Amino acid sequence: MHIPDGYLSPITCIATYAAALPLWMIAFKKLKEQLDETTLPLIASLSALSFIIMMFNIPIPGGTSGHAVGASLIAILFGPWVASLCVSLVLLIQALIFGDGGVTTLAANALMMAFASSFSSYYVFQILKKKSFAPYISGWIGIVCASIVLTLLLGIQPLIATVDAQPLYFPFGFAITFPAVVGSHILFFGVVEGIFTGIAYRYILKNRIYKGASA
């Protein structure tokens, strides 16, 4: 999910921006190193693909919905930094143009859906590289890690911002947030991201779309 404005206390927003800014700067440098005539169209396409798959809201039992992110696929092809920046860019467009996710919470959304997702996917893929199921597991892990970060960000709100027993921002603590969010990502959205990442990765290998993919 994209955290809307008003869900996180100002101190959380500031902290997440303070954490994300240097990461974005490093990521931008890494992206610049990788961009050339062959990679640019592919990286742009995969970013667009990430935007498109986030538009597929998948309804799940319990009356909510969610979506895959597409960070894992970029991460295993171009590394976690490039993937983080590409997904952050998608999140920025979603926040500014479509009101999907807040602007004050953009850094928080990037830390989970871009950075946590990309880095966990990348390292899991590196470990399992030799196995054919590596991209599937890596996609699943990415989403699950993102949901854990989301839980942390939401779950601390009632602890740090409650006045006269009334929470000022997101009102539900870990006991409610964790099973709902992480559970649904383990069972549904992670599975979708895993299948997407696996199929897309195989397609890219088979059609020799990106030489670096076989590495």
Next chain:
Amino acid sequence: MKKILYPMIILFILIPLGLISENPAWAEWENEYYQEALGFIPEGILNAFHVKALAPDYTIEGMNDILAYYLSGMLGVALIFGIFYLLGKKLAR
């Protein structure tokens, strides 16, 4: 390179499937939900600052939802390609 565009186009055509779910993402509820569940709306959520979105929630006022979803998709994809195009030009210099 072209080969990556085929699956993208297919997914793009299927975009309205994303509208099947009427349900919001967990915790992305309307303010009324908090009123019902808690008896009050947390102050920060009630007074949240909002940027005026061009197409809030991928809808466009007065336009058919499916059409607006397609247009939103096109706009998003075009913006992403536009940004990378500019980035490429800047780096080529």
